[in-house]
Amino acid sequence: MRNILRSAAVIVFLTAFGTLTFGQTTASAAKQSGVAIMPLADVREGARGIAKTVFRGSEPEDFNVEILGVVPGAVGPHQDMIIGRLSGALAERTFVFAGMSGSPVYIDGKLIGAIAYSFPFAKEPICGITPIEQMISIFEQAPAAKPAVAASAVKFSDITASRLSFDAPLTFSNAGNIVSGMATDSRMSSVAGQTFVPIATPMTFSGISQTTLDVFAPQLKSIGVMPVASLGGGNKITPLKPFDEKTLLGGDSIVVQLARGDISIAAAGTVTLRDDRKIYAFGHPYFSLGSTDLPMAESHVVVVVPNTNNSFKLAVADDAVGALTQDRATGIFGTLGQAPKMLPVKLAIVTSRGRNEVVRFESCIDDFLAPLVVNVGALNAIAAQERGMGDMTVTLNGTISIRGEQSVRIERRYTGNQAAALAAATAAVPLALLLKSNLAGIDVTDVDLNFSIAEGSKAASLERVAVDRTQVRPGESITVNLFIRTDGGNLETRSAVVAIPADAPSGPLSLMIGDGASIQENAAIKQFTPISAAELIRTINLAKRSDRLYVYGYRTVAGAVIGANEMPNLPPSMLATINNDRSVGGSKAATQRSVIDQMLADGEYLVTGSQTIAIEVIR
Structure with missing residues (x-):
């Protein structure tokens, strides 16, 4: 009995201490910000208040809110939702619109939370409100920086991929769109509109054509982003604007920038609360990035566009004033006066008409967003x-x-009607690989790309090959004749001289002539696993190009691949040590020994395909 009473006393103390600490945190925020906060426990059904958001320009306007009730645990454990009905001429014209996320709601002059959720296709402007107490408390617990994470597994197929893999994790910020009807093939589409979902985040793309947006629209919508093409170009890259007492107050429009410069990509929302340098906004996740580092800027609203499907706010970014540092379940959190780290990108283009164009912008540095x-x-x-x-x-x-490592070199040529898309993805693929690998020492400092464009196709296929002789001595050379069929049907011939190494062992030798992708299909390097940043970068740079032809001479042997290093012709004792029954992993079997690995001279056509011919090395 005594132990039971002691345990009960401890529970009561911890509960009281937690409540006291939580209350002190909320009270501290209220005191510093000058905004009174109403505890969730005091919010009553039928209470009436006002909310603030920007409908046009930069000044917030008021509209009415009636509290319908509170749903405990609607978002998650200890994450409740207040249900409200909006009214007033402006609110009834637009209903709950994309970009309203974060709009503060006040009852009797006290802040209760942020408008953050809506019912898709609702006939009344009913919204879900995230309690301000829970927005504040989750960020009081936030870590100062991203924790260290283990290195991710990297496959050789990731290095040679021709397209960016858009494998966004399913989180609460985007899962709602599956039931909202954005995913038309979802099995849950029948219940669309029967659940609260986070208000869509309108992402404004300036300096980017609608044609480009259409290409990426499915991926953007799948993560809860509403792409909006903005009129005009990007915005200038400028230092942080000094903030003052009027910067980003409750109800002001705020944008989080993913890119700025000649192109601008910015997500719009509303500030819920400013507490000294701390900014609370959105009331729901942006991308659920956790700890992050994105530019945070003031903005002005051009117009709120009423739309039968989903009204949205068209906002334009103004001066950057700080950095978004946290993105979690109950909203986003930023700090005024803190400069985010950005990735400079330069794109130089020589057009098919001989004109030179240069595009410069800065991208956020994030393993998911930067490659996109x-x-x-x-x-x-x-x-x-x-x-x-x-x-x-x-x-x-x-x-x-x-920084501190060899640069990743990118050299490619593409032809056909998909050439532009493949070339654009070529830089994004290794960038994604570097950022997602989590290997120590990878600090990407800039991306510099040069494109040269010509009209017409230069595609061809390797039809057959022939050699001038089938027996050769070490140190000698043979001539390989390549018969190439162009897309136009013409047959062209190329010749290449292949040197046999002086130390080539006698016996049969297979010569495989083909494009880089074909040559690497059975190469031992496909089994590599990087163990350091330097090894990953070196392997990316050594990967064969799909737009060039190679001669690869090999013999069948017993060996192993350890890391990214090929170890052919190992003695039986070494193979037995590597493959003993008391250990497993760390190495992979290799059955080929590379004797010749030669890239042929570049030609007019991009040749694909491969052919293999056998020769014999004699002494």
């Missing part, structure tokens, strides 16, 4: 200068610079 921004920016830059239909040939040279 670079992909969008590169495709948009090409599409803005070239025709949208028909074949073209795009040559790309560039670098991704990493």
Whole structure:
């Protein structure tokens, strides 16, 4: 009995202490911000108040809110939702619109929370309100920086991928769109409109064409983003604007920038509360990034567009004033006066008409968002200068610079009607790989890409090969004749001289002639696993190009691949040690020994396919 009483006393003390601490946190925020806060426990059904948001320009306007009730645990454990009905001429014209997220709600002059959720296709402007207490408390617990995470597994297929893999995790911020009807093939589409979902975040794309947006619209919508093409170009890259007592107050329009410069990508919402330098907004997750570092800027609203499906706010970013540092279940959190780290991107283009164009912008640095921004920016830059239909040939040279490490070199050529899309993704793929690997020492500092474009297709296939002799001695050379069939049906012939290494062992030797992708299909390097940043970068740079032809001479042997290092012709004792029954992992079997690995001279056509011919090395 005594133990039971002691345990009960401890529980009562902890509960009281937690309540006291939570109350002190909320009271502290209220005291510093000068805004009185109403505890959730005091919110009553039938209470009436006002909310603030910007409908046009930069000044918030009031509209009415009636409290319908409170739903405990609606968002998650200890994360409740207040249900309200909006009224007033402005609110009844637009209903709950994309960009209203974060609009503060006051009862008797006290802040109760942020408008953050809505019913899709509702006939009345009913909204879900995130309690301000829960918005504040979750960020009081936030870590100062991103915690260290283990390195992610990297496969060779990731390095040679031709498209950016858009594998966004399913989170609460985007799961709602599955039932809201954005995913038309969802099994849950029948219950669309029967659940609260986070208000869609209107993402304004300035300096980006609607054609480019249409390409990426499915991926953007799948993560809860409403893409909106804005009139005009991007915005200038400027230092942080000094903040004052009027900067980003409750009800003001706020944007979070993913890119700025010649192109601008910014998500619009509303400030819920400013507490000294602390900014609370949205009331629901942005991307659920956790700890992050994105530019936070003031903005003005051009117009709120009434829409039968989903009204939205068209906002334009003004001066950056701080950084968004947290993105969690009950909203986003930023700090005024804190400059975010950005990734400079330069795109230089020589058009098919010989004209030189340069596009410069800064991208956020995030393993999920940065590759997408670079992909969008590169495709948009090409599409803005070239025709949208028909074949073209795009040559790309560039670098991704990493602090303290060798740069990633990018050299590719693409042809056909998908050339622009493939070239645009070429820089995004290794950038995503570098950022997602989580290997120590990867600090990407800039991306510099140069595109040269010509109209027409230069595609061809390797039809057959022939050699001038089938027996050769070490140190000698043979001539390989390549018979290439162009897309136009013409047969062209190329010759290449292949040197046999002086130390080549005698015996049969297979010569495989083909494009880089075909050559690497059975190469031992496909089994590699990087163990350091330097090894990953080196492997990316050594990966064979799909637009070039190679001669690969190999013999069948017993060996192993350890990390990214091929170890052929191992003695039986070494193989037994590596593959002993008392250990597993760390190495992978290799059955080929590379004797010749030669890239052929570049030609007029991009040749695909492969052919293999056998020769014999004699002494």
